[in-house]
Amino acid sequence: xxxxxxxxxxxxxYWPEYIKSDVPGIKVFIYYAPVFALIGxxxxxxxxxASGYSSSRxxxxxxxxxxxxxxxxxxxxxxxxxxxxxxxDTVLKIYTAVNIPIWLSDVVDIYQPARILSNIGFxxxxxxxxxxxxxxxxxxxxxxxxxxxxxxxxxxxxISKLIVTNPLIRY
Numbered sequence: 806x807x808x809x810x811x812x813x814x815x816x817x818x819y820w821p822e823y824i825k826s827d828v829p830g831i832k833v834f835i836y837y838a839p840v841f842a843l844i845g846x847x848x849x850x851x852x853x854x855a856s857g858y859s860s861s862r863x864x865x866x867x868x869x870x871x872x873x874x875x876x877x878x879x880x881x882x883x884x885x886x887x888x889x890x891x892x893x894d895t896v897l898k899i900y901t902a903v904n905i906p907i908w909l910s911d912v913v914d915i916y917q918p919a920r921i922l923s924n925i926g927f928x929x930x931x932x933x934x935x936x937x938x939x940x941x942x943x944x945x946x947x948x949x950x951x952x953x954x955x956x957x958x959x960x961x962x963x964i965s966k967l968i969v970t971n972p973l974i975r976y
Contacts, residue, residue, distance in 0.1 A: 816936040830898030845911030846871040866969035873961040
């Protein structure tokens with residue numbers, strides 16, 4: 806946990822230590838992703854119900870975003886491992902850490918008008934991705950990783966929003 810917080814604050818200094826650690830990516834994912842990814846959905850539930858959405862729609866949105874947040878990490882890891890020729894486990898380790906600022910910045914989801922501030926975590930995640938790829942000597946393919954990161958992030962948001970606003974779902 807401490808190394809992940811150090812990466813958020815001083816990624817250039819601590820990323821090599823994190824990459825070289827013996828902790829497998831799946832273990833990093835299992836320990837940290839389910840907890841950090843839960844921040845946004847839980848706070849979104851309260852925000853959506855306070856904004857007039859039904860409780861069942863807010864639950865549906867929260868569950869959808871939570872599942873998609875976790876699935877995106879695996880999708881990115883599988884796809885980017887093919888592009889980068891890094892092992893899927895290494896990419897999983899990297900991308901779990903890259904998503905932590907996104908999940909932490911979801912704290913502002915409790916107040917819907919301030920949601921734009923959650924983009925700070927998203928922007929920082931690009932920086933972490935860049936530094937991580939420099940650490941493993943793959944910075945030349947950052948554009949592919951960055952595009953995939955953006956595409957999956959936006960896709961997650963669009964799918965979740967479509968579900969909560971879908972008029973065919975009556976709750």
